[in-house]
Amino acid sequence: MSFDTLDELRAILAEMPGPDATALEGAAARNGQLTKPPGALGRLEDLAIWYAGWRGDARPAISAPQVIVFAGNHGVAARGVSAFPPEVTVQMVANFEHGGAAINQLAKAFGARMDVVPLDLDVPTADFTTGPAMSEADVVAALRAGWDGVDPAADLLVVGEMGIGNTTSAAAIAAHLFGGDAGAWTGRGTGVEGDALATKTQVVADGLAMHADAGDGLDVLMRLGGRELAGMVGAMARARFLSIPVIMDGFICTAAAACLEHTATGALDHVVAGHQSAEGAHARMLQALGKTPLLSLGLRLGEGSGAALAIGVLKGAVACHSGMATFAEAGVADG
Template sequence: MSFETLDALRALLADMPGPDAEAVQGATDRNGQLTKPPGALGRLEDLAIWYAGWRGDARPAINAPQVIVFAGNHGVAARGVSAFPPEVTVQMVANFEHGGAAVNQLAKAFGARMDVVALDLDTPTADFTAGPAMSEAEVVAALRAGWDAVDPQTDLLVVGEMGIGNTTSAAAISAKLFGGDATAWTGRGTGVEGGALALKTKVVADGLTAHAEAGDGLDVLMRLGGRELAGMAGAIARARTLRVPVIMDGFICTAAAACLERTVAGALDHVVAGHQSAEGAHPRMLEALGKEPLLSLGLRLGEGSGAALAIGILKGAVACHSGMATFGEAGVSDA
């Protein structure tokens, strides 16, 4: 299963599998027999049942989580929209590969395999204020790189990103997909403020004007996105074909994922929001997608760090669901 064009991916998205109804029912029945008052574990119960449905197992386990960090460079960064120069993308990729970033520590802490996929770092995307950020061939290549990066044996996926300038891209995507002006969606990103924030906001506004005729989410991704955003979107789509649940990261990852949802409604049913980031527009985006975050800790690092931290929440939910005794097994009265 693969694709060579955006139309072919659209067709795949329209024919994706759903959760296993029998597993959902079995998990629901089991949850009702566990040694606890009904609902006592709150959202953990819902998460476990959701996970069981996608894995097709009423009593599942999480044994092989995977974290993938995608990296790309943005032509729009040359407009001065970030507090850091584009060279930082390459430097941080090396840091990921040597195990020195925050996401490396979190992946290790929760037993996740971590992969880094650098996407044509020597060739930034085009400045989206002057034309599409990518051609169709370029965005398809990045989407397919994400698709191919997912290990078919994984049972839980986290995707993250690194790319100087990508909060500008994410802001433009969000404004185009959800409506509203550039000011409502443009935040500080790496820490810009004052005149630099005003410049960043203008760049987003110019991008929206340049692509007023953009179509569905995949078209918006091609016009306003970056290779690392496309990589994340491709990996999330691939996970759906494998019935692998996904934990979504912060503002940039959510913008990438939203491109799938705005192409085919329901494309993110296998996705939960790992956290609500400190980027100002992220709560608004999560609300528009109907995703309630698992954590809200003021994180704004990216890299997949918030979602990697949330692996522990999902592991805890599944461990309680599958490992707890039922009233009958424990010899405890449920009257």
């Protein structure tokens, strides 16, 4: 299954599979028989059942998580919206490839395969205040890179990003999809403040005015997004068709995910929010999507770092669900 146009992807998204009802029923039944008081493991119980449903196995295990970091450069970076120059994107990709970034350590700690996908770093997207950030051909190429980057053998997916200027892009996407003015969605990102933050907010406002007539989430992605955001969208969409659950990262990843939900309702049912980042508007976006974060640790790094850290939470939930004895197996009276 693949696509060459946005309309072809829209048609694919309209045929999304759901969770396995038999596995959900079996997982819920098993949860009720485990050696613990009902509900004693709190949200871990719901997470395990959710995971079981998507994997089609009432007693699943997580053994092959995959982390993919997509990288892209943004034309609006030239407007002074970031505390760092665009060259940092290329430098950080090299750091990822040599194992020196935070996401490398977290992927290793939780037994995840990690892949890095740079997307035309020598060709920044267009400045979205003057026209669409990408042509349809550009956005489809990035979406397909994400789609093709998912390992069909993976049993859990985390997607992350690197791209100077991408909190500006994410803020513009969020403002268009969820409403409100530019200031409500524009935060400090890499650490901008004062006049630089005012400039960033104005760039978002200008982008919203330029693309007020944008259509569904994929159209918004093309007009206001970036290649790395499109890569994450493509990967999350492919994961759905492979029945691979996804842990969503921070503000930028959530904006990308929102493009899916605003193209096909329910497109994020296989996705949980790994964490709530320190970027001010992230909590608001999670609430709008109905996603309760697993962690809230003040992170604002990106790279998929918060979601990778949450792999441990989901692994713990599944390990308890599948590994604990039932009352009958343990010979313990269940009251």
